[in-house]
Ligand code: ADP
Ligand code: DP6
């Protein structure tokens with residue numbers, strides 16, 4: 247017996263206000279609300295089919311087969327929900343560097359949540375899909391939706407999920423990703439944030455100031471106040487990276503080339519071009535700008551880095567099913 251074969255596509259999202267710490271690790275409940283922009287350029291396609299002849303889940307990523315504990319654990323959650331015990335074949339393709347701080351876990355688990363739940367015969371609404379995606383990776387809860395999305399921290403499995411803040415973004419905001427190093431990072435987001443929560447003396451201050459940043463950025467987005475949005479996003483990202491340096495053992499995702507991009511952004515601003523940067527758990531930097539300035543900014547960057555490392559994104563859509571094959 248085989249289930250329908252479902253392919254889902256989900257786009258990555260980059261947080262302007264970061265999630266960096268959990269209050270419940272098993273359920274992935276975050277310490278604070280976060281807010282992101284879903285991107286059109288980076289995404290994951292994942293196909294799932296349950297098959298009663300399988301004796302374990304078979305997971306393939308970019309053509310290579312892995313035994314992935316996180317994927318199996320996630321599939322167990324889907325099986326529990328659907329009340330089935332069948333294993334599945336899971337085939338995934340990342341159109342985003344894997345584990346490089348470009349949010350592959352967000353697009354990955356949003357696509358897997360949609361494909362696996364549909365293949366298992368569940369027809370979840372977007373709130374429940376967001377809750378399910380969250381169990382795979384926190385940031386994935388936000389990739390169910392397009393545009394600006396807020397993940398409301400909540401306190402338990404039922405009330406921790408993302409909601410759209412502005413799904414159809416009629417603002418020409420863009421993000422330029424500078425892919426300095428597409429290789430896998432040494433410290434996963436999961437491990438990094440856990441060390442920080444457990445050891446940084448500044449953690450309570452992070453939660454407090456991030457809560458204030460979120461309120462301010464929402465007002466600024468609604469007012470289309472680009473300068474304020476950029477200033478808050480840049481400062482929120484740097485507060486997150488300061489946490490990493492204040493942890494025991496201390497660590498950092500910032501590489502010499504990351505600083506080169508940050509300096510370039512400061513120089514562009516000094517020249518009167520409005521742009522700001524953000525950085526996640528990896529050395530790659532994303533620049534937030536308005537479309538009218540994208541060309542000037544990417545010209546400046548392609549003088550410093552190879553042109554293929556400079557990738558322009560606009561706001562992207564939510565997760566969707568792109569193929570369904572009845573068994
Ligand atoms: P990133 O910055 O890319 O989100 P993380 O530190 O969150 O990096 O780690 C990414 C996690 O997501 C890893 O556990 C990786 O194996 C997993 N992952 C990435 N892409 C996929 C995929 N397409 N399907 C399933 N798991 C994936
Ligand atoms: C820095 O969602 O990858 O990108 O929930 O443990 O899978 P897990 O972590 P993950 O963390 C993302 C951290 C971040 C900030 C953000 O996306 O909000």
Ligand code: CO
Pocket residue numbers: 349350351352383385435
């Ligand atoms: Co991630």
